[in-house]
Amino acid sequence: MNGGGASLSVPVLTALVAGAVIAGIPLLLAALGEMVSERAGVLNIGLEGMMLTGAFTGFAATLHWGSPWAGFAAAAAAGLAFGAVMALLCVGLNLDQVVVGIALLVLAQGATSVLHRAEYGASYPRLDAVPGLEIPLIAKVPVIGAALFSQPLVVYLAIALAAAVGWLLRATSLGLELKAAGEEPEALDAAGVSVVATRVFGVLVAGTCAGLGGGFLSIVAAGVFVPFMTNGTGFIAIVIAMLSRGRPLWVVILALGFGIALSLATALQLVGVSVPIDLLNALPFVAVLVALFLFGRGKALPGALGRPFVRGART
Amino acid sequence: MATTRDPLLSRGSGTAGARAGAAAGYPGGAQAGAQTGDPSAALEFCRVGKVFPGVAAVDDVSLGLRYGEIHCLLGENGAGKTSLLNIAAGIYRPDAGRVMVDGRDVAILSPRRARDLGVATVRQHPALVRSLTVVENMMLGQRRGVRSERRRAAAALRAAAARLGVELDPGARVESLSIARRQQVEIARALWWDSRIVLLDEPTSSLAPSEAEELGRVLRSLCDEGRAVLFVTHRLEEALDWADRVSVMRRGRLVATVEADDLGRASSDAREAARARLLRAMFGEPRPVTSLPDAATDSGGQAEPSGSADQSGQADPGGSADEPARGAPIAALELRDVWVASGVGETGLHGVSFLVKSGEILGVAGVEGAGQRELAGVIGGQIRPSRGDVRVAGRSVVSEGVSARQVSGVSHLSGDRLGEGIVATLGVAYNLLLKRIGSPPDWRNGFVRRREIERTCAGALGAFDVSLPSPWVAAGTLSGGTIQKLLLARELLGSPRVMVFENPTAGLDHQTALFVRGLIARMAARDGVAAVVISTDLDEVIELGSRVLVLVGGTVAGEVSGGDGAREAVSSMMVGAA
Numbered sequence: 001m002n003g004g005g006a007s008l009s010v011p012v013l014t015a016l017v018a019g020a021v022i023a024g025i026p027l028l029l030a031a032l033g034e035m036v037s038e039r040a041g042v043l044n045i046g047l048e049g050m051m052l053t054g055a056f057t058g059f060a061a062t063l064h065w066g067s068p069w070a071g072f073a074a075a076a077a078a079g080l081a082f083g084a085v086m087a088l089l090c091v092g093l094n095l096d097q098v099v100v101g102i103a104l105l106v107l108a109q110g111a112t113s114v115l116h117r118a119e120y121g122a123s124y125p126r127l128d129a130v131p132g133l134e135i136p137l138i139a140k141v142p143v144i145g146a147a148l149f150s151q152p153l154v155v156y157l158a159i160a161l162a163a164a165v166g167w168l169l170r171a172t173s174l175g176l177e178l179k180a181a182g183e184e185p186e187a188l189d190a191a192g193v194s195v196v197a198t199r200v201f202g203v204l205v206a207g208t209c210a211g212l213g214g215g216f217l218s219i220v221a222a223g224v225f226v227p228f229m230t231n232g233t234g235f236i237a238i239v240i241a242m243l244s245r246g247r248p249l250w251v252v253i254l255a256l257g258f259g260i261a262l263s264l265a266t267a268l269q270l271v272g273v274s275v276p277i278d279l280l281n282a283l284p285f286v287a288v289l290v291a292l293f294l295f296g297r298g299k300a301l302p303g304a305l306g307r308p309f310v311r312g313a314r315t
Numbered sequence: 316m317a318t319t320r321d322p323l324l325s326r327g328s329g330t331a332g333a334r335a336g337a338a339a340g341y342p343g344g345a346q347a348g349a350q351t352g353d354p355s356a357a358l359e360f361c362r363v364g365k366v367f368p369g370v371a372a373v374d375d376v377s378l379g380l381r382y383g384e385i386h387c388l389l390g391e392n393g394a395g396k397t398s399l400l401n402i403a404a405g406i407y408r409p410d411a412g413r414v415m416v417d418g419r420d421v422a423i424l425s426p427r428r429a430r431d432l433g434v435a436t437v438r439q440h441p442a443l444v445r446s447l448t449v450v451e452n453m454m455l456g457q458r459r460g461v462r463s464e465r466r467r468a469a470a471a472l473r474a475a476a477a478r479l480g481v482e483l484d485p486g487a488r489v490e491s492l493s494i495a496r497r498q499q500v501e502i503a504r505a506l507w508w509d510s511r512i513v514l515l516d517e518p519t520s521s522l523a524p525s526e527a528e529e530l531g532r533v534l535r536s537l538c539d540e541g542r543a544v545l546f547v548t549h550r551l552e553e554a555l556d557w558a559d560r561v562s563v564m565r566r567g568r569l570v571a572t573v574e575a576d577d578l579g580r581a582s583s584d585a586r587e588a589a590r591a592r593l594l595r596a597m598f599g600e601p602r603p604v605t606s607l608p609d610a611a612t613d614s615g616g617q618a619e620p621s622g623s624a625d626q627s628g629q630a631d632p633g634g635s636a637d638e639p640a641r642g643a644p645i646a647a648l649e650l651r652d653v654w655v656a657s658g659v660g661e662t663g664l665h666g667v668s669f670l671v672k673s674g675e676i677l678g679v680a681g682v683e684g685a686g687q688r689e690l691a692g693v694i695g696g697q698i699r700p701s702r703g704d705v706r707v708a709g710r711s712v713v714s715e716g717v718s719a720r721q722v723s724g725v726s727h728l729s730g731d732r733l734g735e736g737i738v739a740t741l742g743v744a745y746n747l748l749l750k751r752i753g754s755p756p757d758w759r760n761g762f763v764r765r766r767e768i769e770r771t772c773a774g775a776l777g778a779f780d781v782s783l784p785s786p787w788v789a790a791g792t793l794s795g796g797t798i799q800k801l802l803l804a805r806e807l808l809g810s811p812r813v814m815v816f817e818n819p820t821a822g823l824d825h826q827t828a829l830f831v832r833g834l835i836a837r838m839a840a841r842d843g844v845a846a847v848v849i850s851t852d853l854d855e856v857i858e859l860g861s862r863v864l865v866l867v868g869g870t871v872a873g874e875v876s877g878g879d880g881a882r883e884a885v886s887s888m889m890v891g892a893a
């Protein structure tokens with residue numbers, strides 16, 4: 001990395017931070033949901049598929065109704081429906097979570113690609129940019145103001161959602177029950193709480209959040225839908241969920257951190273640093289490995305993560 | 316008398332406030348159960364059956380539990396007691412028969428339903444979330460915000476704990492608590508739920524005598540309030556002392572129910588007769604004594620420590636221990652000024668030193684949580700002391716981990732059977748050989764030899780009178796006592812020279828407990844094993860140990876040599892400084 005020092009100007013920095021936020025929000029949303037689901041003991045490998053579904057549905061709905069809010073509602077609904085399928089298979093029928101997750105991922109990838117081709121393959125429509133919401137006064141602060149405080153409203157709502165999830169996990173008995181369902185479902189059952197209902201709730205939250213994250217990707221970040229556009233973000237979100245272990249603040253921090261890694265490619269190109277593009281695209285995944293190495297050690301996952309619950313089974 | 320459908324009895328409302336009001340509404344006292352006429356039927360099993368692959372766990376059992384009585388359920392290991400309780404708890408669905416609560420035919424399809432019907436179960440292995448605190452466990456299933464509920468739950472917990480006569484820290488994480496403490500939490504929770512029917516599965520198996528007595532009083536007060544209490548135990552004395560009626564199960568069937576009048580409260584002769592009658596019901600005709608190992612009859616406490624150690628022909632690993640044994644016997648196990656830091660809910664050890672010669676049994680007594688777990692862990696290798704030395708046959712092993720210590724001849728029977736003891740999904744045979752997987756004769760060139768394994772398994776378990784559908788059934792499906800037998804058999808396979816037993820007979824039925832004590836005595840007397848028996852069962856410690864060390868708060872409060880008056884000396888030491 002040489003040169004560029006002089007050209008790291010205010011506009012570039014602003015673009016970098018703003019890009020990081022835009023790239024980080026889908027991660028943030030998906031990881032929040034995954035965290036709730038993992039907490040309840042269900043590992044959602046199909047998260048990426050749910051994001052893709054949300055991205056496609058959100059795009060189509062925005063195009064149809066002309067409103068991004070309709071798009072977000074549709075994306076959330078699609079994620080919820082996908083989550084319901086996963087809940088039925090993994091919690092209702094106790095099928096293996098990893099197998100179901102992979103199957104659903106592949107299904108979503110195929111279905112969204114086929115549908116996209118059938119509907120928009122000829123025209124390649126684009127969405128209008130979602131206008132930013134300038135927060136008075138602080139939006140004027142250089143770099144930070146322009147990058148952080150003139151974003152679309154959904155960005156702020158996503159951060160608020162993180163706070164809400166934090167409150168849910170910490171301050172409600174439902175939060176305790178989610179944890180119990182993931183750590184020791186037998187004990188939760190003995191306490192008279194339905195393990196199935198608790199886990200289904202977790203899976204549905206994950207589906208909805210992932211759908212929203214995908215919707216953000218197509219409606220706000222890209223303005224288009226492209227097959228396979230999630231490009232691994234679902235898996236990064238799983239890593240974030242694992243690393244943050246029930247602390248939404250960490251989800252926010254890590255999501256924005258990975259957002260930087262994702263948007264660095266664009267920023268560096270703007271600056272004019274010549275790094276092979278493939279190398280830049282690999283950056284987020286290198287960051288995943290670094291993050292796992294730095295923070296992932298000694299992190300115990302929920303004791304019953306991935307284990308189906310069968311009442312009275314002694315094994 | 317039988318006002319069991321009193322509207323005041325809040326049906327599993329689960330609120331702390333309801334408790335006092337409901338308690339006031341209970342009828343009668345303890346006599347209700349003993350009275351003839353219209354019994355106040357609380358819980359009734361009618362011809363209930365439950366079959367598992369290869370076993371009829373519960374077979375055509377009819378049993379009625381009345382309000383205001385303490386009912387005791389006895390039976391050998393694997394008799395089906397836990398299965399019967401699980402049916403009432405909504406964990407197992409019966410294959411046959413009906414369950415009635417308050418005279419109504421109810422389908423208890425889930426623990427939630429059981430709780431709503433007023434049936435609380437304290438399980439053999441406490442069902443609490445270990446990573447949550449005590450009070451958070453109490454709050455599961457309470458549909459309110461945690462913040463307000465936390466205070467109410469903590470208050471309710473303190474009140475319940477006070478009634479139990481125990482001290483429970485609402486903020487302690489369950490994983491930092493001993494098994495006995497966890498059981499107490501579950502009982503407290505049943506009180507909070509105001510359950511009118513309380514079922515307890517072996518509640519006293521891991522309690523010290525004083526704690527058990529306390530529990531007996533608690534059960535009595537529950538039943539004085541008009542609640543119905545059913546408890547499972549392996550201690551006959553508790554059955555005779557506490558219960559209004561005693562039922563006995565054997566191989567899935569209910570074989571006897573003894574009324575209060577026949578429990579021998581009148582005279583000691585009558586009591587002996589009642590004992591004999593219950594034993595006969597539990598085990599059939601008395602097992603011939605010859606099937607027990609020879610040392611079982613002469614108590615191990617009297618074994619001469621020095622003389623018996625240097626027998627030749629024993630498969631004692633490493634001859635170094637034998638040689639000096641001819642002169643002044645070298646200590647097989649020595650702890651020198653061992654310190655373990657105390658942590659959350661842990662007492663730690665504070666400068667513990669002692670010697671155990673080979674062939675000697677050292678008993679360690681103390682109330683629950685006096686540092687027993689730490690002591691066992693330090694010897695077994697799970698816990699590394701912050702200071703001090705652990706020596707086996709004169710060699711320091713303090714830096715060795717668990718497996719290295721096993722090679723050094725140290726074996727440890729953990730008190731936490733399900734956690735540290737077995738791999739629940741693995742077959743019995745593999746669990747038995749867990750510590751020597753891959754080694755001959757059961758493995759050859761990396762291949763499993765099922766025949767050999769079956770033979771080893773049969774040999775190791777034969778003495779314990781374990782009947783299994785097959786040696787390949789998952790160990791987790793076994794009954795609590797059978798798992799304990801399996802663990803004992805496994806530790807014995809390694810021909811150790813230092814053994815630490817944590818509550819070796821907890822959860823074992825009467826016969827098997829006798830057998831195991833005999834076995835420990837024999838291993839010391841004949842094979843020269845140095846044994847440390849850590850137990851909350853005072854009688855066991857005194858019977859086995861030639862010396863008894865009393866732990867109080869992580870320090871050695873004193874040492875008592877066996878013989879007359881030992882029991883009094885030990886118990887006063889335990890309580891005196893506690």
Ligand SMILES: Nc1ncnc2c1ncn2[C@@H]1O[C@H](COP(=O)(O)OP(=O)(O)OP(=O)(O)O)[C@@H](O)[C@H]1O
Pocket residue numbers: 312313314367368370371372390391392393394395396397398399792793794795796797822824
């Ligand atoms: N979930 C299960 N799956 C398979 N077998 C089971 C299951 N539950 C119980 N059994 C079998 O049923 C029989 C009775 O077991 P149970 O646990 O009721 O005995 P118990 O009387 O409680 O014995 P203990 O005194 O040792 O606790 C045993 O043979 C056990 O292996």
Ligand SMILES: [Mg+2]
Pocket residue numbers: 396397398439516794795796
């Ligand atoms: Mg049992």
